[in-house]
Amino acid sequence: MSKQYETVIGLEVHVELATKTKIFCGCSTAFGAAPNTQTCPVCTGMPGSLPVLNRKVLEYAIAVGLAANCEITRYAKFDRKNYFYPDNPQNYQISQLYLPICRNGWVEIETKKGGLKKVGIHEIHMEEDAGKLIHDEWEDCSLVDYNRSGVPLIEIVSEPDMRSAEEVIAYLEKLRLLIQYLGASDCKLQEGSMRADVNLSVREVGTKQFGTRTEMKNLNSFKAISRAIAGETERQIDLIEAGERVIQETRRWDDTQGESYAMRSKEDAQDYRYFPDPDLVPVAVSDEMLEKIRAAQPEFRNEKMQRYREEFGIPDYDIEIITESKHMADLFEAATAICGQPKKVSNWLLGETLRLMKETETDAQDLRFSPEHLAKLIWLADKKLITGSVAKEVFEVMFEENVDPERYVEEMGLKTVNDEGSLRKTIAEVIAANPQSVADYRSGKEKAIGFLVGQTMKAMKGKADPAAVNQILREEIVK
Numbered sequence: 001m002s003k004q005y006e007t008v009i010g011l012e013v014h015v016e017l018a019t020k021t022k023i024f025c026g027c028s029t030a031f032g033a034a035p036n037t038q039t040c041p042v043c044t045g046m047p048g049s050l051p052v053l054n055r056k057v058l059e060y061a062i063a064v065g066l067a068a069n070c071e072i073t074r075y076a077k078f079d080r081k082n083y084f085y086p087d088n089p090q091n092y093q094i095s096q097l098y099l100p101i102c103r104n105g106w107v108e109i110e111t112k113k114g115g116l117k118k119v120g121i122h123e124i125h126m127e128e129d130a131g132k133l134i135h136d137e138w139e140d141c142s143l144v145d146y147n148r149s150g151v152p153l154i155e156i157v158s159e160p161d162m163r164s165a166e167e168v169i170a171y172l173e174k175l176r177l178l179i180q181y182l183g184a185s186d187c188k189l190q191e192g193s194m195r196a197d198v199n200l201s202v203r204e205v206g207t208k209q210f211g212t213r214t215e216m217k218n219l220n221s222f223k224a225i226s227r228a229i230a231g232e233t234e235r236q237i238d239l240i241e242a243g244e245r246v247i248q249e250t251r252r253w254d255d256t257q258g259e260s261y262a263m264r265s266k267e268d269a270q271d272y273r274y275f276p277d278p279d280l281v282p283v284a285v286s287d288e289m290l291e292k293i294r295a296a297q298p299e300f301r302n303e304k305m306q307r308y309r310e311e312f313g314i315p316d317y318d319i320e321i322i323t324e325s326k327h328m329a330d331l332f333e334a335a336t337a338i339c340g341q342p343k344k345v346s347n348w349l350l351g352e353t354l355r356l357m358k359e360t361e362t363d364a365q366d367l368r369f370s371p372e373h374l375a376k377l378i379w380l381a382d383k384k385l386i387t388g389s390v391a392k393e394v395f396e397v398m399f400e401e402n403v404d405p406e407r408y409v410e411e412m413g414l415k416t417v418n419d420e421g422s423l424r425k426t427i428a429e430v431i432a433a434n435p436q437s438v439a440d441y442r443s444g445k446e447k448a449i450g451f452l453v454g455q456t457m458k459a460m461k462g463k464a465d466p467a468a469v470n471q472i473l474r475e476e477i478v479k
């Protein structure tokens, strides 16, 4: 019988924090500015410049640590991790090795079988991001942009507690939710504000000891992570089955080729000659600061779900989807507070909103329409000032550019025509133009009325109340 293997995975997750300024200087962290316009002597490593810790970075790191059940280090330090690379102007990165800000935490994930599982957090530390190298093949040169140099990061190091790609994704989603709810980062894998390095080894089922691991970098989507895990698991099992050994190294996963290749042999902490940064004072976390951060922790998803169940009486399915994003939950609550109709708000979010999000590949946190406008749209439809199909049409424009639906309806002349005279006139025309359907209806074919309603709605450009059309049609035909 062939041997059975188990995959063992631990993650190192980098998250860019949503501070306005960098970790050790006052430069802006705004994304997309012209290269090297958000730099200063500190973040370009000029001699004589001195770093000063951004307090907000510390607060975010502690808040994430508390959300992940960590112990907060009351006396923490920064260390220099020394290495040369052109995107690293100081020749060292300021990070934390000896006394990271958070340790020994855990988060709970749901497993495929429906159970709950704790994934241990070994530590969370604060560090600075590097600049960005741009390799210009056209000009045959490399350029460097230091705008990202000094952008604050936290690195969340898990214990090797995960056993499958599903667990890894559940863990990442959990972290993303916690951090987004805290407002500490937008956590977008595609844009690099959340980056995961996957450490993976295999071992025979039943063995206590872990196998030798490799580390894979550059995974920027959940799909790529899943494929990389499957590919690397298979590669390691093949090696072991062939009597060879897995070498501890960093590998790059090429998602288009569907295989990984060796990048460099694994380096150890001592290779970096870490030492405490003499330019920064140690970080002392007072009781007062800790209590303040603890008191300011938001309502997280589980509590929010519970409250929604009690407060709004909408189905669990709706609650799950709405609370998957803090922004959507905020929209839901604010719109409901205005219009008082939770189920209707939920229907718009789960229906048209999700459909358009998918179509335009929009992230929930980037939704642009305001809760006031959604509430107003619901009101317009409730008052029968617009029809259902017009409401959808208006919503699409709201989704794109957050227009005021009332004004838009006014300007575009989309109000339902309640003038019975003009409705009867149109219906008379439709009846005259469709004698066959009229005859069908008269001979008992109920379905024919639907076609005639459709024709009338079309002639009215959707601005008629379908129920009224239906009723008048029947009256006119029977006459």
Ligand code: ADP
Binding pocket: 008, 009, 010, 011, 012, 157, 158, 159, 160, 161, 199, 200, 201, 210, 211, 212, 213, 267, 268, 269
């Ligand atoms: P290093 O200091 O060399 O980077 P760490 O002990 O900090 O190594 O571990 C880095 C990551 O690798 C952690 O997320 C940890 O859970 C994971 N890891 C450690 N050993 C293994 C292993 N044998 N298999 C899978 N993952 C592992």
Ligand code: ZN
Binding pocket: 022, 025, 026, 027, 038, 039, 040, 041, 042, 043, 044, 150
């Ligand atoms: Zn700077």
Ligand code: MG
Binding pocket: 012, 157
């Ligand atoms: Mg490490």
